[in-house]
Amino acid sequence: MSSTADTPRYPLSTRAAALRSSDVRELLKAAQQAHVISLAGGLPAAELFDTEGLRAATQAALAEGAGVAALQYGLTEGQPALRAALRTHEAGRGIDMAGRELLVTTGSQQALDIVARLLLDEGDVVVVQRPSYLAALQTFTLAGARCVGLDEDAEGARVEDLETLALPARPKLVYLVSPFANPSGASLSLRRRQWLLAWAARHQVLVLEDDPYGVLRTEGQELPSLTALAQEVPGARAWCGRTSTLSKAVAPGLRLGWLVLPRPLAEAAARVKQAMDLHTSSFAQEVAARYLESGRLPAHLARVREAYRERRRALCRALTDAFGAALEFDEPEGGMFVWARFTDGTDTRALLPRALDAGMAFVPGDAFYAEGAPRDRLRLSFTTESPERLREGVARLHAAWRAARGG
Template identity: 45%
Template sequence: MYAFTSPFQQPSGSPIRELFKYLGEPGMISFAGGYPASDLFDVEGLRLAAQRAYDPAVQCLQYGPTDGLPALKREIVALMERRGATCEADELMATTGSQQGLDLLLRVLVEPGDVVLTEEPAYPATLQAFRLQRAKIVTVPIDAHGIQVEKLASLLESGACAKPKLLYTVPTFANPTGATLSAERRRALLALAVKYRFVVVEDDPYGDLRFAGAPLRSLLAEAEHIDGARDWVVHFASLSKIVAPGLRVGWMVGPREIVRRCVIAKQTVDLCSSPWTQAVAAEYLAAGALESHLPKITAAYGVKCRELCSALREELGDAIEFAQPEGGMFVWARLPGINASDLLEQAIAQKVIFVPGKAFFANAADSASLRLSFAAPDAEAIREGVRRMKRAYEAVVTAGRPS
């Protein structure tokens, strides 16, 4: 009946959000969504920040600049400097979550049919955004040390991947794998971007959530030490995972010509991100509340991660394969010989959910893989959830045996 555009004739929604319908079931334990722990929100700090932001109220209740409130931009510039990356105000734009930044970047940079590169497995919303833009997706595998840059180099050198517009990566505590790109690979990736002239899109929502190991410079910070590399990096970050997703405060840092065009694109989307929540975020950052509260979050996530990994080893033993991350919110696992979608069916019956790995692949999926988020459930729920997963696993194994 309706003449929908090509991308929306047979659209598919987020495979992760499809699982949210189970969250309301009594007794359900979720390892599925990448939700931060709500009991770790700095409610009092945000309340005080909101009180300050509301005085005078007329300022935060009015329309604001498309590129962001000046007060918020000043605080983000200072935050980025503390993270080792310098930027000017005209290289920075506030966004409604970092996902909006990616959408705007694709609008101004990618034509239908253009080649875009992404690590695989990858964040599903990114794959969805690429498909809706009608880009040609080319994937590069990752391992425990992030995207395999040597394979990317071979792909580029062979000509098999002609003139890519950009490469998307979550280099620090990746979603879904939890992997972190090594310093050597970061430098090699940036060198390839300069040589082949493609934009490296660094999505960095988890970089502050390190609870083990030594910190690494972001790609944006690393680019300052490689001639010409800063011209080819667009950096996204947000407060969603480290303060509260309800603020919907994110930002983009990139070359001025890219940011300027994204600002124009944003004018047709929402005019400006909410000045109200921007003002709250600005007050919260200005008070130093993030630096004060962040250690509490990372310590708690470290405990939860160790609980999950310990429980997986105890309950599933050699049947499960995974690498324990040094930060972030996710553990990526494999159960060789098991289809994770079949496992999910049994797991739902046992009142526990996770995300099958197929959601994170652009093409042929690893059916034995799955993503587990340890951030939201408490330690007791994590242990019980893994026990339920073991029962689901045993049910799948039993069903697969010949009678």
């Protein structure tokens, strides 16, 4: 927003003033118009929400004990029923809670904020992957940290570069999204996971894995999460934490995520959370607990994965048919995004207004870099549009691209 002569000049904190306002966000407001096929958002498919299951869960939460647990203040660590259900969910992924605690958070976004407030002082270094999940960069920057990026290749973030990277200081935190990173879709290989955990144990640096997309795997073999692997790498259990969320598996409107940390850190994290919001909505937690206890999640997830697989295939096929060798991408085995690169050097930031005029939207790749951004990448989401609309979206993108190249 631009300030006018009438706008008071509020004395923003240095950190708040330094937060970049995103011009992409402004551009993408146009993507909300009904005629625009938007491949820009990172939203789950709304028509697949299990409304019936959530309605029943809400009724159950309000019926039990006249709904007192759902309506009263709750514990900072989370409602016991939801914590128990989430521990079971995590055990299904091979994660045990020995020496660890699980805290319920207001989305995994709050888990990132808690970890940032827990660990970071002005000037501290956080190692992230490049490109990065933007809201994590913002959270770490707001905490005063400096983010240093690891480049990615076919095996995910090049964690071995931790040995050679010219870091301004010893890192306090390594933050990685895996599998299916946002935006790149990259997944850290098993070899790199093991290497990173051994490094973290040796250097006593906390690794935080952010895993919102693992439940959306449709192909390929699931790798053990960093947190599960840390149980086998000597000394690593104490240096690995994890956050995940119900946003992609159930519904983001619940605003429910969780944070698993080694116990002493979890206890300090609960004190930080208490100062932030006392606790996450008891109402949402009780509804989610009843929902998870109802046993509907596996069938719901199977429906979501099936739809996403069909949509992703339609998008990838349409991209290959339309662009051929002009657009390079790897079809991911899950997640929500395709990350692509124009081999003819097309500047995707310049392409976006043309694509919007043609009636489609994407996110230009440079939005996901703090600095040194390549201009030829774009992120396409395949979750919210039907295969037909995805094909039409690609046709519109192709028309905009051809027009940009002069026909």
